[in-house]
Amino acid sequence: MSGRPDILFPLFAELTGLDGVGPKSAKNFAQMGVETPRDLLFTLPHSGIDRRRQATIRDVTPGDVATVEVVVGQHRPASGRGRPYRVTVQDAETGFQLVFFHARGDYLQKQLPTGQRRVVSGKIELFDGIAQMVHPDHILPPDQAAAIPEFEPVYPLTAGITLRTITRAATDAVSRAPDLAEWADPALVLREGWPDWRAALHQAHAPTSLADLTPTAPARQRLAYDELFAHQLTLALARAAARRGAAIVTEGDGRLRRKVLESLPYKPTGAQVRAVEEIAADMAQPRRMNRLLQGDVGAGKTLVAFQALLIAVESGGQGVMMAPTEILARQHLESLQPLAEEAGVVLELLTGRDKGKERQAKLAALAAGDIQILVGTHAVFQKDVVFRDLRLAIIDEQHRFGVAQRLELSAKGHGAHVLVMTATPIPRSLSLAQYGDMDVSVLDEKPPGRKPIQTALVSTGRMDEVVDHLRKAIAEGRQAYWVCPLVEESEVLDMTAAEERFKRLRAALGDDAVGLVHGQMPPADKDAAMARFVAGGTKVLVATTVIEVGVNVPNATIMVIERAETFGLAQLHQLRGRVGRGEAASTCLLMYQSPLTEGGRRRLEVLRETEDGFRIAEVDLEMRGAGDVIGTAQSGLPRFRIADLERQAALMAVAQKDARRLLLDDPDLSGPRGKAARVLLWLMEQDKAIRLISVG
Incomplete structure (x- = not known):
């Protein structure tokens, strides 16, 4: 190659x-x-632009383009600086004016001789009740007018x-x-x-x-398909490369998993059982698992992840679970610890904070195989972290890692299987664009006992009522989040808004009752504020969106989102998912500033109507477009020049099937169609894919 x-x-x-x-x-x-x-x-x-010939401009809507044959009348040169030069013309039924600014009179006399016929084409506008065409795009004698295209394409x-x-x-x-x-x-x-x-x-x-x-025109569909096919071929090659990595066949005997399930007060959902079976089947293969576990807020990913880690332990190996932030890593530790105790396995936490002797001790235990499951931040990938026998790596909150990082991770794993988890429901077409190199398990059922969250829309004018509502709830021993608005992409302004709200709520509810977290705080202060809230010390936590992912406080039953109309749908859905985690009924108050835009209203109404994250994601895609839904910059989602992921979603699935089938039939792309596909990859500048073939 x-x-x-x-x-x-x-x-x-x-x-x-x-x-x-x-x-x-x-x-x-x-x-x-x-x-x-x-x-x-x-x-x-x-x-x-439709430039087909018309007899008259009489029925043309102002602002539209018309092409008509006219007889040229008198010229009225500009009467002063900045005034236009006007030429009166007459079509088959009515008269109008051609208007020129900064024009040379002698040139126009030549172009438009009085008494002669000309075909003119341009936009018709009304000015003081008189129809006019300013700077026509075309002026030609009738015998040359065939040169005007009937339909003229307009490019960006x-x-x-x-x-x-x-x-x-x-x-x-x-x-x-x-x-x-x-x-x-x-x-x-x-x-x-x-x-x-x-x-x-x-x-x-x-x-x-x-x-x-239109996106459905055959030529456009064809070109969009080529673009999606090249992208899916790249992902399929990445998938093949990941699977070429030999993995240790990892089969558990189920004894630890049974212990955990017997200790639970409820039965796992059908979706959870199915996902664990899919993962177990992958881990039993001699090639690497590369699977995405996609679940809505509260669909029970933690249990599935832990069952997968236990398969690694049952077979005599180790597992690691990695989270993007320290807060989340600690939360995983807290939610997994009771399960680990039931199973009788050793679970430890490793983050950037572990220093000196303590860190050395953990590393020694890990290398000896005494720690069976490790939870941590990406600190678990530092050079000196060595596992005795790592079988499974789980990464939480996938969209912080692109395809490139996934390849790097599997290289580090010495044959470890990889499971990625995301709590962001993504419509199918986008999930294929972003995770086409992976196999996907979806958790689309809520575990029993999760109560629906009441969602209400409240205008900011009713702030005092909301504060009263909070006062009563606190008196009953409940806790609440208060999320401050996003201010124009500036964390400094976000911080100021949050500090203002914090002061006002403290004045209303008492100093000890209210805590604050925002992006500008030192990590240790942030953790301390979160810890106070988790322990029930503070009753109301004022926050910017740092709490969007993963925080688990079962006693928190109220979520107030201020200026909710400034947030995206997916973000609002994630934030709402922070409540409704305990026994008590929960509410989410979406506070908005009127008047709402059409889009703002639709977003808030969709949230009021449904808690189904996949449904919400579909609406989000319809409303915003693909790049914004995942946040193209940090998502590794490709920029397509032709393909339109909203309107041509079905093509993506076809392209994926096609790409995987081609590689199955012709793994090194050496047959006639394979060679043609190589040319396509060069044409589409898929250099990564080309490197994968040449390596393979």
């Missing part, structure tokens, strides 16, 4: 070789992320790039697209009636109507 195939060279040349692109416009194109002819091929028109533009520039350059780029061998499954292409890659590019860049611009 030496380097980029020759056939693709013209697409990766300098932009300046394209029609009408000089060094200056090449710089402007770079602002749009367009640096090669290939990038331009994948920059599709997003709308179009940036400063310094005109529609004319990008259209000329794109047309030239499309003419250079080589004829490439087919990488898609021929049966699929036939079934969907798709054109081949090159024909699809030609069609997508030369739409003949608005229908050609």
Whole structure:
């Protein structure tokens, strides 16, 4: 797999070789992320202008484009600085004006001689009740008017790039697209009636109507598919590489798992049982497990994770569970400790705070195999941490780790199986885009005994009532979270808002009753404030969103979210999931500032109607788009140029199946379709995938 195939060279040349692109416009194109002819091929028109000939502008809606044949009337040159030059014209039924600013009169006399016929095309506007066309896009004699396209594609533009520039350059780029061998499954292409890659590019860049611009147009579907297929092929190669890693066959005899289940006051849900079975089957294989455990807030991931760790211990090995923060690592320790005692296994915590002798002692116990299950932050991956026989690594809160970190982790594991957990329900199309290299287990049932959370919308004008409500609840011995609004992405302002609210609530509820945590506090202070709240010392915890993930205080039954309309749906759902963890009925008050935007209202209403995280995630995707739902920057979610994950979600699943099947039939991509797929990977700049093939 030496380097980029020759056939693709013209697409990766300098932009300046394209029609009408000089060094200056090449710089402007770079602002749009367009640096090669290939990038331009994948920059599709997003709308179009209908320039079919009409007899008159009489029925044209102002703001729309019209193309009509006119007789040129009199010229009225500009009457002063900044005033326009006007030319009166008459179409088949009505008169209007052509308007030009900073125009040269002699040039316009030549272009529009009085008494002659011309075809003009441009946007119709009303000014003082008179129809006018300012700076027509086209002015041509009738015998040359065929040069005006009936339907003109409109591309996304940036400063310094005109529609004319990008259209000329794109047309030239499309003419250079080589004829490439087919990488898609021929049966699929036939079934969907798709054109081949090159024909699809030609069609997508030369739409003949608005229908050609929709995500369902065959040419667009085809190109989107190619992009998704290249991405899924990369993930499938990563999956194959992870599975090539030999793992120790790990089968438990079930004795420890039975002890834990017998000690529980309830039966696990069907989803929990199924997930444990899937994990056990993976761990019994001689190749590495690479599985994602996806569960909604409160679906009982902890029990599944612990059962998986026990499989490792039953077979004589060790397990590790890793959390993104120290608070969460401590919480895992607290929730797992009672289960570990029932099973009779040794569980320890290792974080960045362990120093000196204490740390040495833990490391020695780990290397000797005396610690069977380790819980920690990413400190567990430091060089001096050595396991005697690590069989399973569990990572909590996946979206802090991309595909690259997953590969790195499995390299460290010396054959350990990997299970990743996330509490963020993700719609299927996105979960495939982000976790296509993994097998997925979903926990979609709530354990028995979880009470529904009452969710109410309250306007900020009723703040005093909310504070009274809290006062009564505290008197009954209950606890509450009060989440402060997000202020314009600034942690300093977030902190100020939180400190203000803290002062006002202390004044209302008493100094000892209220605690505070925010992102700017030193970690030790944050932990201390959390610990006081967990122990029941403070009754109300004022917080910025640092409590979003994982905090578990069964006695906390009230969640107040101030200016809830400024939060995303997924975030609100996560925050609400912090209550409803104990025996008592819980409430979540979403405080909003009116007037609400349409989107803000819809978000809050969806939360009021449902607690189903997957349903909420689907709505979130419809409302915000894919990049925002996962937060593209930190998610490792690819940026697709053509594929639209909201409207073409079904294509993602097809692409995944197709990619996995191709690799099954042709693992080193050496057959005819495999070779075509290699060219696709180069075309789509999937360098990671190309490295995976060359290594393999």
